[in-house]
Amino acid sequence: MSVLDDLAGGLVVSCQPLPDEPEDPMRDPYVQARVAAAVVRGGAVAVRANGPADIGAIRAAVSVPVIGLHKRGTEGVFITPTAADAVEVARAGAHVIAVDATNRPRPDGRTFADTVRAVRAHGDALILADVSTAEEGMTAVRDGADAVATTLSGYTSTSPCGQGPDLGLVARLVSLVRVPVIAEGRYRNAEQIGLAFAAGAHAVVVGNAITSPLWITRHLAPATPAAALESEPDG
Numbered sequence: 282m283s284v285l286d287d288l289a290g291g292l293v294v295s296c297q298p299l300p301d302e303p304e305d306p307m308r309d310p311y312v313q314a315r316v317a318a319a320v321v322r323g324g325a326v327a328v329r330a331n332g333p334a335d336i337g338a339i340r341a342a343v344s345v346p347v348i349g350l351h352k353r354g355t356e357g358v359f360i361t362p363t364a365a366d367a368v369e370v371a372r373a374g375a376h377v378i379a380v381d382a383t384n385r386p387r388p389d390g391r392t393f394a395d396t397v398r399a400v401r402a403h404g405d406a407l408i409l410a411d412v413s414t415a416e417e418g419m420t421a422v423r424d425g426a427d428a429v430a431t432t433l434s435g436y437t438s439t440s441p442c443g444q445g446p447d448l449g450l451v452a453r454l455v456s457l458v459r460v461p462v463i464a465e466g467r468y469r470n471a472e473q474i475g476l477a478f479a480a481g482a483h484a485v486v487v488g489n490a491i492t493s494p495l496w497i498t499r500h501l502a503p504a505t506p507a508a509a510l511e512s513e514p515d516g
């Protein structure tokens with residue numbers, strides 16, 4: 282039985298503060314661990330988290346699987362970009378390691394397949410390939426990924442930049458690969474989650490729409506009369 286079986290048909294919640302979220306208290310492992318405990322109480326089947334400190338604190342706070350990553354910057358390959366980062370995420374206690382599996386150059390000059398080998402040599406953590414296209418997903422599976430996620434669709438030059446989630450990519454991956462396909466990226470409501478499962482998703486990840494007070498407020502505040510007044514030329 283794989284840890285991925287625990288995710289089947291469920292909601293995974295990404296507990297990652299935005300870079301401009303107030304540092305005190307949001308960008309703090311203790312706070313993110315409390316957020317993780319709350320989403321698990323609400324029904325999350327797994328938690329996705331960034332950085333060894335948050336991963337360690339969340340592992341200690343919840344009993345569901347943790348999908349870990351290590352973001353390095355915001356340009357090019359930045360989700361667990363190197364083999365060393367992936368091993369560090371495994372050491373921090375992640376059950377599954379999310380790794381950029383796009384076909385862009387990586388900062389350590391190595392390949393996604395090299396990262397898979399490094400993780401396998403370290404222990405039994407699984408690899409989730411974050412991709413932006415179906416071709417990247419197929420290549421990642423050939424190179425040893427245990428699951429693929431649509432995380433990077435809309436964030437690379439080769440993928441469509443829609444407002445909503447890329448449900449088409451979920452369906453294409455489901456028809457092309459034999460590993461679990463995880464829907465991730467811009468899922469904001471129950472209807473979109475239902476559509477992802479209808480397209481064959483194994484699990485759906487929701488991040489900012491659940492765990493970022495900053496994102497949620499920025500999303501809703503423009504609907505208020507006060508915001509409309511402010512956006513008027515004299516407002």
Ligand SMILES: CC(=O)N[C@H](C=O)[C@@H](O)[C@H](O)[C@H](O)COP(=O)(O)O
Pocket residue numbers: 295297350360432433436465466467468486487488489490
């Ligand atoms: C592109 C990128 O950096 N994605 C990151 C991946 O770990 C996170 O910043 C997202 O919050 C996560 O994918 C969930 O997506 P959303 O917050 O849209 O539900």
